[in-house]
Amino acid sequence: MSPLYARHKRTTLAVATAVAAGALLSTGLTTSASAHTSAGTAAKPLAAAPTTLSAAARTTLIKNAQADAAGTARRIGLGAKEKLVVKDVVKDADGTLHTRYERTYAGLPVLGGDLIVHTAKSGKAEGVTKATKATIRVASLKPQITAAKAEKQAVSAAKTLGSAKTAADGARKVIWAGSGKPVLAYETVVGGFQDDGTPNQLHVITDAATGKKLFEYQGVENATGTGKTLYSGSVSLTTNLSGSTYQLYDTSRGGHKTYNLARRTSGTGTLFTDADNVWGTGAASSSSTDQTAAADAAYGAQETWDFYKSTFGRSGIKNNGVGAYSRVHYGSSYVNAFWDDSCFCMTYGDGSGNTHPLTSLDVAGHEMSHGVTSNxxxxxxxxxxxxxxxxxxxxxxxxxxxxxxxxxxxxxxxxxxxxxxxxxxxxxxxxxxxxxxxxxxxxxxxxxxxxxxxxxxxxxxxxxxxxxxxxxxxxxxxxxxxxxxxxxxxxxxxxxxxxxxxxxxxxxxxxxxxxxxxxxxxxxxxxxxxxxxxxxxxxxxxxxxxxxxxxx
Missing domain, CATH: 1.10.390.10 (Neutral Protease Domain 2)
Structure with a gap:
């Protein structure tokens, strides 16, 4: 475990430090354009703009929608074998609800069968948006090919991406409605890693009657978020979209993840997640859930990976395409940061008063380089x-x-x-x-x-x-x-x-x-x-x- 700096006093300095650490950026102005709008001329919110729902309110809306799912299915004309499963609810400023559903047919998931029901505040239906207009109906629910054949095809497809996996993670029966006429199919998932080190989660859809591959997609998705960092300004961050939630998880750089220890000094912590893919505020905060320190840590890990890759052709700390992970908010007022080989991770304290996180750019580069030296x-x-x-x-x-x-x-x-x-x-x-x-x-x-x-x-x-x-x-x-x-x-x-x-x-x-x-x-x-x-x-x-x- 390599601490960021030595902790012993000198007579010449109030605090003795010799380190490898980072750079602190000014937090900038805290006022925004809206702060200059007079109270009497405040902008009226757009009626169709989504409102912020508390966790409890969102949970209640989802439960209510699910309780009436059967009635909703009838009202929008679905067949007797079809059922709806609520995935999410969005509420507008004017009270309109947009309820997103997944669909099943005879108990099987319908891929490409998702839909959104729009309902006015009064309860009046305002329309349905469907992923497919086709009627969900198949002649038989009995496959003509084995699941093993579908799995073999999926593994072959994954190998073309560089995956070393020799077996699939399993196959399930589904209704494929993503293109053309709905058919009975197998969805097979193959894990492992792609040839560039990116985690692999290849989904292959195979026609259960003919064995033909209908579709494939990578379940590991990259997204581009915005990090409002304390030290490096506003930066782009590569994140991961899981369902409707963004994760501070960079699958394009070996699967680096940023976790919140929330003042603890052991364990991995909780993966940072976010709804709008904007991380942090650019200002210091003493909150143990503050995303700003996480944005700095993620940015530092991202730039360090790219530095080694671009400068030396090195793919990650061990040169094996696998990323380390970062932990922020370590302890309370911990004025240090360190690399630990045993967890293959970087850890950052929040500094004096928990408002000076040691997560600046060259701190990240310094800490991960300890890992390079170790390896x-x-x-x-x-x-x-x-x-x-x-x-x-x-x-x-x-x-x-x-x-x-x-x-x-x-x-x-x-x-x-x-x-x-x-x-x-x-x-x-x-x-x-x-x-x-x-x-x-x-x-x-x-x-x-x-x-x-x-x-x-x-x-x-x-x-x-x-x-x-x-x-x-x-x-x-x-x-x-x-x-x-x-x-x-x-x-x-x-x-x-x-x-x-x-x-x-x-x-x-x-x-x-x-x-x-x-x-x-x-x-x-x-x-x-x-x-x-x-x-x-x-x-x-x-x-x-x-x-x-x-x-x-």
Whole structure:
């Protein structure tokens, strides 16, 4: 379990922190356009606009509709073998009800038989919207092919999507009314994963008389929601639509899910769900059900996945197409965040007063990168190898921040500059000159391994900055840096993109659990040689940057 920052006091700082953490975005204005409308000119709500129903009111409407389902079926002209099952109810401002039903025929689900009954406040019927206009009637309810044949066909279809499943999850008899004349059919579901790591839930509809495949669809749906985050502004989130409810579940990135611990410190928590696919408010909240922290965590996981995929071709933390999961609202006023291999998950506290969640972008990148390190070099979390472990998360967390190219949280070489754990607006770490935080090491010494890993990481962070950007003064995205070298030399950077490739190659190919700084120098030189050649400018820059932090 890797905590976000070390917890021990210094005499020079009120709160001592050295970390890998994220960026805090201003919450912006809290007033809206409607706030400027005078009380006397308030807009009249549209009569057909849906009203917000309490859970109790919605439950009552559904129960009432279900109690009268048989009468409704008769009134709209359904046959004796047909029954209605209430799925949802929407109520308009003028009292009109829109009741959505699923339909059965002789006890079998009718796929494509759903319908909506519209009823005025007075009780007067205002029409029916049907998925199919066809009369639901089949000559026989006895299949002419076996369920096994339908399942075999479904598994074959799933394999074309990359699923490794060799058996279906089962077949059921249904009436297929999704196209043409209704027929008796089998619906077969095949689970597993698709070839890109996306969970598979392929539904295959097979004609029970002829064996012909009538239809197939993926039961795992992606939707694009809006996250109103605290740190990154308004962002797009990939979510999942389950029935009429959206889930903070990204099936396109290995099935990453975001859960609410609601102040607990154990367990998985409850998956975040929402009715309108808009998550959070963009403002801090002390509520244990607040979605804003969840939106930040989901966005960070999304961008980290894409960073690794786009930059290194790595599909997830274990490179197996499977996503981790995130937990927010951990404990009460917990001022930290951590990665835990045992649950393969990231966990975020809500910070001081439960209003400063540690869910910013480079925190997510940092935490998931601990998982990458664990599943590659496995750097021991103590001594110099522990410093390299923490630095790796800082380096890739910074990479995520630049990759995201988010205008509200621009890429920089400051770690935790927005979380404000110090309480004075200062960053937790400075990669150009780590000692500016009051405790981290700029350069290697024989005692650097005795420091907390969050401070000994400074040597590798400084190396990476020199390799990417070079020594001396420079302004990047509005932030001014001035990086010195141990030996007074001038180091010319090769650019962040190449520096990232070298570090990743070293981590995944040449570093081991016990790698120290001297061995890290060898590993990165080997990586530079493999990528760019042993006589390349990049190779020479790696050597120069290590010399600049006293690793020779």
């Amino acid at each position: 590659t070099a496995g750097l021991n979390y103590s001594g110099e190898s522990g410093g390299l472990n923490e630095a790796t998360s800082d380096i890739f967390g910074t990479g995520v921040e630049f990759f995201a190219n988010n205008a509200a949280d621009k890429g920089d070489y400051l770690i935790g500059e927005e979380i404000d754990i110090n309480g004075d607006g200062s960053p937790l770490r400075y990669m150009d000159k780590p000692s500016k935080d009051g405790g981290s090491a700029d350069n290697w010494s024989s005692t650097v391994g005795n420091k907390d890993v969050h401070y000994s990481s400074g040597v590798a962070n400084h190396f990476f900055y020199l390799l990417a950007e070079g020594s001396g003064s420079k302004t990047i995205n509005g932030v001014t840096y001035n990086s010195p070298t141990y030996n007074g030399s001038t180091v010319t950077g090769i650019g962040r993109a190449k520096a990232l490739q070298i570090w990743y190659k070293a981590l995944t190919t040449y570093m081991t659990s016990t790698t120290n700084y001297k061995a890290a120098r060898t590993a990165t030189l080997n990586a530079a040689s493999a990528l760019y050649g042993s006589t390349s400018t990049e190779y020479k820059a790696v050597a120069a940057a290590w010399a600049g932090v006293n690793v020779n």
